[in-house]
Amino acid sequence: GAVVSQHPSRVICKSGTSVKIECRSLDFQATTMFWYRQFPKKSLMLMATSNEGSKATYEQGVEKDKFLINHASLTLSTLTVTSAHPEDSSFYICSAFLAGKETQYFGPGTRLLVL
């Protein structure tokens, strides 16, 4: 149980285009999902907290107009990187919070490469 999927697993795009990443909790409902960014050989950097039915809460220094987050249902949150640039290339990981177990379950990550 407690499986989280991400799609796509890998994406290559041209500079200036937008990329949407989906995060789904497959076998549980998650009122809260988190989006992280991970640089090579580094820890996770929390970008934003996504709550179903409300606006996401962004961490300091994260541009909300650049990284659009939508949490339209209890099993789906999306992160859209708008007007992507090479410096946005990174590994993006989502997690879904399972209340009751008070545990975050992570997706497999999406590797974004902007050319």
Place this chain on the structure above:
Amino acid sequence: GNSVTQMEGPVTLSEEAFLTINCTYTATGYPSLFWYVQYPGEGLQLLLKATKADDKGSNKGFEATYRKETTSFHLEKGSVQVSDSAVYFCALFDNTNAGKSTFGDGTTLTVKP
């Protein structure tokens, strides 16, 4: 604020050696504590957890005990395998902090045959 400090890596061991990865934390409330493992190119997998003082989490031969008096949650395994090579993250969840988790910087473990 909350923080997690992990033993710096990388750690390199021979197969069947004993493993300890130290983790200490500071928190204002009564957090739950976690160890996650990340294999190359993948997301994080929950390895084990403990929700209150003196609890021991265990999974796949790994163990960690929630020590409130020393604010520690050290990860141990009696006999490591090559397949245990990965990055290990210690984390805490404090439900007084909007449900956010705080992660350590990760410790890279390499096990050689």
